[in-house]
Every structure is written in C-alpha cells, then in structure tokens.
Amino acid sequence: MAEHDENTLGGRLARYARVGTAVGGLAARLAGERVLGLPLERQKHAADLRAALGGLKGPLMKVAQLMSTIPDALPREYAAELAQLQSDAPAMGWPFVKRRMAGELGPDWQSRFRSFEHTAAAAASLGQVHRAVGLDGRVLACKLQYPDMASAVEADLRQLSVIFSLYQRADNAVSTRQVQEEIAARLREELDYGLEARHAALYRTMLDGVDGVHVPAVVPELSTRRLLTLEWVEGRKILDFVADNPDSRDALALTMFRAWYVPFYRYGVIHGDPHLGNYTVRPDRSLNLLDFGCIRVFPPRFVKGVLDLYHALRAGDEERAVEAYRAWGFGNLTRDLVDVLNIWARFIYGPLMEDRTRGLDETNASHYGRDTAERVHAELRRVGGVEIPREFVFMDRAAIGLGGVFLRLGSQVxxxxxxHGLIDDFDVDAMAARQKEALAAHGVPPPA
Structure with missing residues (x-):
C-alpha cells in the first residue's frame, strides 16, 4: 500500500495546516469572547463556520453534514448552516486516476477491464466512481478512494471536535462526546472499502426475498481496501422519478421502509445514511441501494429496547420505558429526564401509533420537528442535561432521515x-442467532 494512503504524521500536519487556516481563527475568537464574558452570537458564528468550511473538501465536510442531521448534536443555528454544505468534490483527473488504479490493481490494471471511462460518473467527499466494463461484459461501478484520506480524517475529526467543544461549553443541555466518538468510528470504517464490500454482501443476504429492493453484487477480484468494484445498476433519482410518476410515491415509501427496517428487526443492522443519493429507482419502481459505507450493527438488547419503548409509550408503562432507555445506553435516568426523553420519543413513534392511512406531515412536519427539538432542548437544560449514547446516534439519524424522505414524497401510508408486519413475530433470541450467523458468514464484526 502506498505510504500516502496511511494515517501519517506528515499527512495529518499538512491537513491541520489547511483546516486550521479555515477554523483556527474562528475558534480563537470564540474562546476570547468567553474569556471576556461577551455574549455568544450563535447565528453569526454559525454562518462564519459554514463560510470557513465551505471552501474545503474531504471528510470534514462529511462530518459536518453528519453532525447537522443528528438531533441535538449541535445547536439549531449551527445545524441549519452546516446542512447547506455541499459534499461534492472535484473529481481527480485521468493521470491521477491511472496512478491510483495502478497502486490498487497493479501496473497492468487496464488489461483487467474491457473499458474504463476516464471521466468520473460521480465524485463525493471520500472518493469517486468510474463506470467500466469487465472482461466478462458486465457493466461495473469502480469506487476509487482519494489519496491521503486516513490522515485527512484524523486531522479533520480533531479540528471539528475542538470547535464543537467550544460551542458546547456555552450550552450544556446535551453532551456530544459519545456522538462524536460514534461519528468518528463510522467515518474511519468508511475508509475501509473491504469492510464496505462485506457490508454489501451482508445486505444482499438480509434483503434476499424482499420484493422491490436490489443490492449490487461485489466483484472481489477487482476490489481492494481503497477500491470497491460492484455491478453497475441503472436507476433514476427518487424525487425525479416521483415527479414523473406521482402515483408511485406510496409504493416507494413502503419499499424504502422495508429496505431499512427488515435488516434492523431481523438482523439488528441499520443503514445509517438514508441520503437521497444512496438509492435510485428502476423503471419497474423497485429500488437500488448504492452505498454501504455507513452501516451500524446493534446488540440484540438495543433492538429489543426500540420495541419495548414503543409498547411502553402505547401502554403508558413508565418502568418499561426506563428499561428501554437503559438498553439504548442512557444513564442517570431521573423521572424528569425520562419525561423529557418521552417528548422526543412520542414525536418519532407518533406515525406508528395510529392504525390508519396518514401522512407524516400530520405530526412530523418540519415545523413540528423544530418546535419539538427546541422544547426538548430547553427541558434538557432545565433538568441538568443528558449525554447521548453512541448506539442511539445512527438509529435516530436513520429514523429522522427516512421521515424526511417520506415527507418530501408526500406518502400516505x-x-x-x-x-407491525415487521415486529409482530419478533423474538430477541431468534434475532440474535440470525444476526450471529449472517455476520459470521460475511466476515462482518459483531456489535461491541
């Protein structure tokens, strides 16, 4: 492996210099205002942070966007500003691609393809995708990681944690220590395309037999830790498809729900990034899942806790709710804190409670979400704050992200x-056995 692909001191220092120029002055100004006792102008500083990060590419942008989509990971002003960041990165040119591909597959790498398009079909924060044709005639998608990403990830995570810690000192309602640890762990995993290949194979197993969902096959002989080659799947962006086929919105919502939650309730696995770019729609209205870098595997107790909380809220069973929150990793559960957590839980679970066809906008529209988040934040400050547990982060993000997609589709379901079609036969011991077998078969690490 080339040295520049490792997490090197030189690589980190170079990235520190680039990122530090962008955010160092802002962090220093914030610290100075705290020392002088000046009021913290959140909206202005949030806009300044977005401006500072806007000229940067790579993992820092991805981390900032992740933080912006996790409820209460950041104050509302910062989340709104960071959500506007664009993750598209300029593609590497052909001479650069040739060197990178030679480093992954050897100097004769082009002889292993019938053709390989010089221009990237897509480019994002960690790598870019090229369309190719294999020797067997299959059309392929080759995802090639940018160089020096390991160093960039470590440098960017350090810089981002510094500036977020400054903001958090001004508001102790939510401790994001474990949130940042979870994001760091998932982002480091995304650098390992070998793991992503195993995740893709796992998803093909978990979704086998689920109508309307396609997972592209991995081509292992053309894949490495920095290069992931899968079969190319054709499809359109979901919002474009629905604009031309408005009668498809409900069926697509049903398919997406199953694509995300069959793996969770049967195997304890969630796709943590329901971003609109991570799936496309085929002409027959089935879905392609395209990206498996952000995957979270949960202990069976956590999945049981998700269902226990649902039943607790329906029955008004406070003791069962407390046990569910403990299973999720929440600590110091006073009665007041549980009451506050239940406000958010009722918002998330609300659409599942009523046995009728309805849209999410009845209770989960964006303005309700903002109002609920602000109310929860104020109450958390009143009761002394909370530390968000790691295992909660991407489960909550998936639920919020999918809800946002369903709102944009205007689905009535x-x-x-x-x-209930997914959970009525849930048995935690059977799920644990199923999970253990599937993870072992695909070489995916078990939950910690």
Missing part, C-alpha cells in the same frame, strides 16, 4: 400496519 398506514405506518402502523407496516411496522
């Missing part, structure tokens, strides 16, 4: 019956 009986969410209650859809949900």
């Amino acid at each position: 009986n969410w209650h019956r859809l949900f």
Whole structure:
C-alpha cells in the first residue's frame, strides 16, 4: 500500500495546516469572547463556520453534514448552516486516476477491464466512481478512494471536535462526546472499502426475498481496501422519478421502509445514511441501494429496547420505558429526564401509533420537528442535561432521515400496519442467532 494512503504524521500536519487556516481563527475568537464574558452570537458564528468550511473538501465536510442531521448534536443555528454544505468534490483527473488504479490493481490494471471511462460518473467527499466494463461484459461501478484520506480524517475529526467543544461549553443541555466518538468510528470504517464490500454482501443476504429492493453484487477480484468494484445498476433519482410518476410515491415509501427496517428487526443492522443519493429507482419502481459505507450493527438488547419503548409509550408503562432507555445506553435516568426523553420519543413513534392511512406531515412536519427539538432542548437544560449514547446516534439519524424522505414524497401510508408486519413475530433470541450467523458468514464484526 502506498505510504500516502496511511494515517501519517506528515499527512495529518499538512491537513491541520489547511483546516486550521479555515477554523483556527474562528475558534480563537470564540474562546476570547468567553474569556471576556461577551455574549455568544450563535447565528453569526454559525454562518462564519459554514463560510470557513465551505471552501474545503474531504471528510470534514462529511462530518459536518453528519453532525447537522443528528438531533441535538449541535445547536439549531449551527445545524441549519452546516446542512447547506455541499459534499461534492472535484473529481481527480485521468493521470491521477491511472496512478491510483495502478497502486490498487497493479501496473497492468487496464488489461483487467474491457473499458474504463476516464471521466468520473460521480465524485463525493471520500472518493469517486468510474463506470467500466469487465472482461466478462458486465457493466461495473469502480469506487476509487482519494489519496491521503486516513490522515485527512484524523486531522479533520480533531479540528471539528475542538470547535464543537467550544460551542458546547456555552450550552450544556446535551453532551456530544459519545456522538462524536460514534461519528468518528463510522467515518474511519468508511475508509475501509473491504469492510464496505462485506457490508454489501451482508445486505444482499438480509434483503434476499424482499420484493422491490436490489443490492449490487461485489466483484472481489477487482476490489481492494481503497477500491470497491460492484455491478453497475441503472436507476433514476427518487424525487425525479416521483415527479414523473406521482402515483408511485406510496409504493416507494413502503419499499424504502422495508429496505431499512427488515435488516434492523431481523438482523439488528441499520443503514445509517438514508441520503437521497444512496438509492435510485428502476423503471419497474423497485429500488437500488448504492452505498454501504455507513452501516451500524446493534446488540440484540438495543433492538429489543426500540420495541419495548414503543409498547411502553402505547401502554403508558413508565418502568418499561426506563428499561428501554437503559438498553439504548442512557444513564442517570431521573423521572424528569425520562419525561423529557418521552417528548422526543412520542414525536418519532407518533406515525406508528395510529392504525390508519396518514401522512407524516400530520405530526412530523418540519415545523413540528423544530418546535419539538427546541422544547426538548430547553427541558434538557432545565433538568441538568443528558449525554447521548453512541448506539442511539445512527438509529435516530436513520429514523429522522427516512421521515424526511417520506415527507418530501408526500406518502400516505398506514405506518402502523407496516411496522407491525415487521415486529409482530419478533423474538430477541431468534434475532440474535440470525444476526450471529449472517455476520459470521460475511466476515462482518459483531456489535461491541
């Protein structure tokens, strides 16, 4: 492996210099205002942070966007500003691509393809995708990681944690220590395309037999830790497809729900990034899942806790709710804190409670979400704050992200019956056995 692909001191220092120029002055100004006792102008500083990061590419942008989509990971002003960041990166040129591909597959790498398009089909924060044709005639998608990403990830995570810690000192309602640890762990995993290949194979197993969902096959002989080659799948962006086929919105919502939650309730695995770019729609209205870098595997107790909380909220069973929060990793659960957590839980679970066809906008529209988040934040400050546990982060992000997609689709679905179709035969011991077998078969690490 080339040295520049490792997490090197030189690589980190170079990235520190680039990132530090962008955010160092802002962090120093914030610290100075705290020392002088000046009021913290959140909106202005949030806009300044977005401006500072806007000229940078790579993992820092990805981390900032992740933080912006996790409820209460950041104050509302910062989340709104960072959500506007664009993750598209300029593609590497052909001479650069040739060197990178030679480093991954050897100097004769082009002889292993019938053709390999010089121009990237897509480029993002960690790598870019090229369309190619294999020797067997299959059309392929080759995802090639940018150089020096390991050093960039470590440098960017350090810089981002510094500036977020300054903001957090001004508001102790939510401790994001474990949130940042979880994001760091998932981002480091995304650098390992070998793991992503195993995740893709795992998803092909978990979704086998689920109608309307396609997972591209991995081509292992053309894949490495920095190069992931899968079969190319054709499809359109979901919002474009629905604009031309408005009668598809409900069926697509049902398919997406199953694509995300069959793996969770049967195997304890969630796709943590329901970003609109991570799936496309085929002409027959089935879905392609395209990206498996952000995958979270949960202990069976956590999945049981998700269902226990649902039943606790329906029955008004406070003791069962407390046990569910403990299973999620929440600590110091006073009665007041549980009451506050239940406000957010009722918002998330609301569409599942009613046995009728309905849209999410009845209770989960964006303005309700903002109002609920602000109310929860104020109450958390009143009761002394909370530390968000790691295992909660991407489960919550998936639920919020999918809800946002369903809102944009305007889907009208009986969410209650859809949900119960997945959970009514849930058995935690059977799920644990199923998970253990599937993870072992694909070489995916078990949950910690």
